[in-house]
Amino acid sequence: MQWTLVIPLKPLERAKSRLTATTGDTLRPGLALAFAQDTVAAALACPAVRDVVVVTDDGLAGRELAALGARIVRDEPAGGLNAALAHGTAAVRTGRPQSAVAALNADLPALRPMELARVLDRAAPFPRSFLADAAGIGTTLLSAAPGSELRPAFGTASRSRHAASGAVELPLEGVDSVRQDVDTGDDLRAALALGVGPRTATAAARLLIAD
Numbered sequence: 001m002q003w004t005l006v007i008p009l010k011p012l013e014r015a016k017s018r019l020t021a022t023t024g025d026t027l028r029p030g031l032a033l034a035f036a037q038d039t040v041a042a043a044l045a046c047p048a049v050r051d052v053v054v055v056t057d058d059g060l061a062g063r064e065l066a067a068l069g070a071r072i073v074r075d076e077p078a079g080g081l082n083a084a085l086a087h088g089t090a091a092v093r094t095g096r097p098q099s100a101v102a103a104l105n106a107d108l109p110a111l112r113p114m115e116l117a118r119v120l121d122r123a124a125p126f127p128r129s130f131l132a133d134a135a136g137i138g139t140t141l142l143s144a145a146p147g148s149e150l151r152p153a154f155g156t157a158s159r160s161r162h163a164a165s166g167a168v169e170l171p172l173e174g175v176d177s178v179r180q181d182v183d184t185g186d187d188l189r190a191a192l193a194l195g196v197g198p199r200t201a202t203a204a205a206r207l208l209i210a211d
């Protein structure tokens with residue numbers, strides 16, 4: 001099965017606010033963009049991915065991610081993360097109603113294409129499924145096979161909400177790079193230990209210089 005990934009991204013000025021203690025306000029937007037670039041580049045390199053749609057109103061991020069090969073959809077509902085995901089999914093299925101879609105966070109800078117392929121292949125038999133984040137509280141990926149609505153319930157403690165909504169939880173082994181979202185300084189250190197993509201490596205090096 002070939003998937004369309006829907007990746008939501010807040011305007012960079014507001015993105016990754018919990019990282020401010022680590023980055024300060026000057027470097028934070030650039031780091032948020034680097035995370036999104038490395039996430040999108042790895043997703044597009046995944047053999048199970050047909051295409052990538054990014055839902056964002058950020059002009060710079062839109063241009064940079066389109067240059068990597070993503071399709072950009074404006075965040076027309078302006079109603080938060082789940083509304084943006086529903087809108088992106090609807091935009092995909094207007095063109096191809098039988099698309100297999102998966103929502104993926106934009107803050108997975110260590111993402112490895114073959115680990116993402118493993119997750120998506122495991123997701124294929126289920127109408128809806130999800131992967132818990134590294135902290136075990138949230139969600140980094142939610143899938144909807146053809147014929148199923150995505151019904152996203154991201155936000156605080158989304159792992160339990162997605163389970164309660166009937167989505168099947170996917171196995172956690174061997175897919176650390178798909179689970180390692182970066183919300184805090186500790187998360188960033190964990191992602192750097194796994195090995196991040198080139199844009200995040202450059203942006204993180206600037207943090208050390210600024211220290």
Ligand SMILES: Nc1nc2c(ncn2[C@@H]2O[C@H](COP(=O)(O)OP(=O)(O)OP(=O)(O)O)[C@@H](O)[C@H]2O)c(=O)[nH]1
Binds near residue numbers: 008055075079081
């Ligand atoms: N398009 C869009 N994406 C969003 C919106 N809210 C959150 N996101 C994205 O959804 C994912 C998870 O969002 P959050 O954890 O709420 O925000 P964050 O920027 O990652 O981090 P914090 O500011 O620290 O909460 C990230 O990829 C965000 O950029 C929204 O209103 N619209």
Ligand SMILES: C=C(OP(=O)(O)O)C(=O)O
Binds near residue numbers: 153155156159
């Ligand atoms: C929105 C979520 O992610 P974060 O950990 O970035 O808040 C989530 O896990 O549902």
